[in-house]
Amino acid sequence: DAMVIQNPRYQVTQFGKPVTLSCSQTLNHNVMYWYQQKSSQAPKLLFHYYDKDFNNEADTPDNFQSRRPNTSFCFLDIRSPGLGDAAMYLCATSRKPPGQGGYEQFFGPGTRLTVL
Amino acid sequence: AQSVSQHNHHVILSEAASLELGCNYSYGGTVNLFWYVQYPGQHLQLLLKYFSGDPLVKGIKGFEAEFIKSKFSFNLRKPSVQWSDTAEYFCAVNNYGQNFVFGPGTRLSVLP
Numbered sequence: 001d002a003m004v005i006q007n008p009r010y011q012v013t014q015f016g017k018p019v020t021l022s023c024s025q026t027l028n029h030n031v032m033y034w035y036q037q038k039s040s041q042a043p044k045l046l047f048h049y050y051d052k053d054f055n056n057e058a059d060t061p062d063n064f065q066s067r068r069p070n071t072s073f074c075f076l077d078i079r080s081p082g083l084g085d086a087a088m089y090l091c092a093t094s095r096k097p098p099g100q101g102g103y104e105q106f107f108g109p110g111t112r113l114t115v116l
Numbered sequence: 117a118q119s120v121s122q123h124n125h126h127v128i129l130s131e132a133a134s135l136e137l138g139c140n141y142s143y144g145g146t147v148n149l150f151w152y153v154q155y156p157g158q159h160l161q162l163l164l165k166y167f168s169g170d171p172l173v174k175g176i177k178g179f180e181a182e183f184i185k186s187k188f189s190f191n192l193r194k195p196s197v198q199w200s201d202t203a204e205y206f207c208a209v210n211n212y213g214q215n216f217v218f219g220p221g222t223r224l225s226v227l228p
Contacts, residue, residue, distance in 0.1 A: 040223065041220065042206060042218035042219060042220050042221055045215055045216070048215070090159070092160075102148055103148075103210075104150060104162055107152075107159045107160040108159055
């Protein structure tokens with residue numbers, strides 16, 4: 001089945017220690033997104049890639065970076081995690097980019113990040 | 117910027133009760149509307165979507181939603197809930213030129 005895969009499902013890191021979360025997709029979608037979701041809150045968009053074009057949300061901290069080496073993979077790098085960065089990180093994909101409308105997003109299972 | 121509000125933070129129902137979860141959005145132009153569900157420990161799944169056409173949309177698992185343009189609403193309904201419907205429900209909106217915007221979510225607890 002075509003899907004969005006996130007690894008690992010659970011990640012523990014130490015305060016200030018860089019961490020990378022990964023996402024892969026078999027849907028061959030052009031757009032990949034990273035969201036942060038804290039407990040009982042709506043997902044908050046961090047950034048997205050439309051093909052190789054990177055689009056950062058205005059309020060995404062510089063601590064968060066992303067890489068998309070190819071269509072299938074996208075990485076979220078947190079350079080110096082703080083306690084406030086503990087959250088569920090969701091990867092999503094869509095066929096069309098923001099700006100065209102009429103598309104749905106497909107979500108991965110998420111990676112729960114704990115910062116000690 | 118567009119915003120999405122959901123009327124209830126937490127809804128508690130008994131099995132077989134009817135469900136209606138409210139969703140309102142702020143954008144006045146053409147919108148695409150979605151309801152996503154997140155079961156405990158699972159990923160967000162699409163319940164149903166509205167792009168155009170019949171404003172009454174049928175989704176999976178017996179859910180439906182009605183788009184009322186004049187009220188900027190897209191309420192989710194189910195005539196008879198089951199314990200397995202216990203989950204978090206998110207309304208989302210996107211339109212041309214904008215990203216998805218999610219509402220804050222409504223937690224539904226169904227008592228057996």
